[in-house]
Amino acid sequence: MVIVVKSVEWPVYGAVEGQNYVFDANVTGLGYVEPDLFRAEAMQYWMDNLVTLFGR
Amino acid sequence: MVNTCQLQVPVVDGDFISQSATTQLQNGEYIKVPILIGCNFDEGASFASESVNTDAEFTAYMESVRFGVANSSVLDTLSVLYPDIPAIGIPAILHGRPAAAPGGLGLQFKRASSIIGDALMHAPRKFMTEIWAANNLTSYSYRFNVVPNGVSYSFGADHFKEVAFVMNNVKGDGYVQKGGVDPFADKLESFKGLVKLITRM
Numbered sequence: 001m002v003i004v005v006k007s008v009e010w011p012v013y014g015a016v017e018g019q020n021y022v023f024d025a026n027v028t029g030l031g032y033v034e035p036d037l038f039r040a041e042a043m044q045y046w047m048d049n050l051v052t053l054f055g056r
Numbered sequence: 057m058v059n060t061c062q063l064q065v066p067v068v069d070g071d072f073i074s075q076s077a078t079t080q081l082q083n084g085e086y087i088k089v090p091i092l093i094g095c096n097f098d099e100g101a102s103f104a105s106e107s108v109n110t111d112a113e114f115t116a117y118m119e120s121v122r123f124g125v126a127n128s129s130v131l132d133t134l135s136v137l138y139p140d141i142p143a144i145g146i147p148a149i150l151h152g153r154p155a156a157a158p159g160g161l162g163l164q165f166k167r168a169s170s171i172i173g174d175a176l177m178h179a180p181r182k183f184m185t186e187i188w189a190a191n192n193l194t195s196y197s198y199r200f201n202v203v204p205n206g207v208s209y210s211f212g213a214d215h216f217k218e219v220a221f222v223m224n225n226v227k228g229d230g231y232v233q234k235g236g237v238d239p240f241a242d243k244l245e246s247f248k249g250l251v252k253l254i255t256r257m
Contacts, residue, residue, distance in 0.1 A: 005252040010092075010196040015189040018182070020094070023221070023254060024201045025246045030253050036182060036197065039174060042137040046179035047186070050078040053130050054123065054175075 005030070065176075081187050091188060094198030095181050098147040098212030100173020101165075107157040108164040111140065117168055123175060138171045145170045147212025149203065154210070161210060202250065206237030221247075224255045 011019040011033050018036035050056040066073055080086060105117045118131050138145075142153045145166025154161040162168065181197065188195035200218040203209060207217065220228065220239040226248050228238030240247055 005249050005256070008253060008257060010257055013185040013189050013195045013197050015186075015192075018185055018189060018197065020197045020199045021257075022199045022201060023218070023250060025244065025250045026202075030246060030250045034199075036185075038199075039137075039170070039178070042134075042171075042174060043179050043182050045133065045137055046174060047183045049130075050179075050183065051076055051082075053127065056076060056078050056180075 078183070081184065084191070088191075088193055090194040090196075091184070092196045092198075093181050093184060094200065095173070095177045096213045096215065096217055097199055097201040098169065098173065098214045099177045100169035100171070100214075101147050101150075101211040102215035103172050103176065104165060104168040106161050106165060108162040108168045109156050110164070111135070113162075114140070114164050114167060118171070121172065121175070123171075134171065138167055140164055140167050142166045146173065147210070147214070149212050150210050202247070204239035204247075205241045205243050206231075206239060221251050221254050224251055226251055 006029065008021075008029075008031065010021060013019065013036075019033050020036050021031055022034050023031045046054070066077065068075055105120075108114050108117050115131055115135065118134060123131065123134060146169045147166070150166060153163055154165045156163050157165075185195045185197045200221075201213045202217065202221065203213055204217055204220060207214075217239075219225075220231070226240055228240055231238055
């Protein structure tokens with residue numbers, strides 16, 4: 001089986017909506033662009049408190 | 057001195073590390089260049105405790121890796137943000153609830169994996185890309201979700217698994233010689249297709 005690899009471009013991470021490129025050998029096209037919202041509530045908690053609560 | 061901490065993390069020593077990296081990023085004290093940054097879906101599975109069965113053990117685990125430094129309200133909040141629901145923990149491809157430890161990975165392994173991966177990698181990555189974006193700097197972010205040959209599905213796409221792909225190492229050079237297995241052996245052609253895609257971007 002021949003896999004045709006298309007040419008894709010990185011999405012620039014935006015201030016209004018950040019996006020990730022997801023690499024996955026099991027999906028058509030081998031990857032896709034997603035809004036960066038996985039576990040968004042928890043991510044926000046970490047980011048808001050990195051210094052004050054987590055000493056980072 | 058005996059180091060009882062499970063993880064090695066940067067600390068401000070006034071010598072190599074002058075202050076909080078977070079603070080430096082917030083103050084604009086970093087090199088303004090485009091960055092490409094990302095993490096694997098299941099990074100946390102490489103670092104999580106494999107002995108968490110109960111809520112109390114989950115809390116003790118968070119304390120042991122210094123989340124919130126003995127602040128119970130922080131630990132309570134994190135427990136809510138990372139509930140004991142295996143179906144939304146990581147690795148997603150590890151279905152159901154893992155077997156109890158010892159013997160199994162721990163009833164709450166997927167919960168522990170989720171929180172440690174976010175704390176160490178996913179949240180800091182997002183923090184950086186948001187700072188870059190807010191300052192009109194270019195950044196590109198990825199998430200990698202492939203389990204190479206020779207790796208247990210229990211750990212999913214965990215730490216280091218992207219390396220053979222991004223280094224275009226389709227022959228698996230170095231893996232077998234070092235006692236491992238070829239990450240591409242017996243895998244779909246799509247794996248090599250993904251190498252092409254990644255290394256051409």
